[in-house]
Amino acid sequence: MGVTGKLVSKIDIKSDGDVFHEIFRERPHHISDMSPTKIQNCDLHHGDWGKVGSIIYWNYTHDGKEKVAKEIIEAIDEENKLVKFKVIEGDLMELYKTFTLVVHVDTNGDDNIVTWTLEYEKLSEDVPDPHSLMEFCLHVTKDIETHHLSS
Numbered sequence: 203m204g205v206t207g208k209l210v211s212k213i214d215i216k217s218d219g220d221v222f223h224e225i226f227r228e229r230p231h232h233i234s235d236m237s238p239t240k241i242q243n244c245d246l247h248h249g250d251w252g253k254v255g256s257i258i259y260w261n262y263t264h265d266g267k268e269k270v271a272k273e274i275i276e277a278i279d280e281e282n283k284l285v286k287f288k289v290i291e292g293d294l295m296e297l298y299k300t301f302t303l304v305v306h307v308d309t310n311g312d313d314n315i316v317t318w319t320l321e322y323e324k325l326s327e328d329v330p331d332p333h334s335l336m337e338f339c340l341h342v343t344k345d346i347e348t349h350h351l352s353s
């Protein structure tokens with residue numbers, strides 16, 4: 203069935219890769235300062251920031267509409283600069299049965315490659331693949347980079 207899918211996109215950032223990873227691991231609530239038109243808020247609903255099993259709640263604006271996403275931090279790999287978010291509630295759950303986002307940073311010298319992996323199972327075959335959400339993640343990535351290059 204064509205209902206499961208996976209999108210992978212890589213993007214180069216000039217700002218510090220360790221800092222970028224640490225933001226998504228420890229302080230996603232700071233992203234609203236860096237990308238205010240896309241991310242309005244990120245609250246901690248359960249557990250502690252930066253811990254697997256903690257639950258965070260995003261208010262974000264995508265495709266011109268205000269949306270929410272409740273996510274559980276499913277995996278953290280500090281060594282490999284990886285964080286995995288599993289969406290458990292919110293607008294995405296109206297279209298997808300399951301939805302996870304993995305943000306991974308590869309640092310090679312001055313190069314920092316951010317890889318976004320979106321894995322999902324659609325609720326029906328006519329649900330589109332989340333290309334515009336992938337664009338959203340890439341734009342948030344660039345906003346975070348810009349914030350660090352200008353500060």
Ligand SMILES: CC[C@@H](C)C[C@@H](CC)C(C)C
Pocket residue numbers: 233241260262271287289303338339342
């Ligand atoms: C579910 C869409 C947004 C809220 C995902 C966030 C990363 C998990 C956003 C900061 C790209």
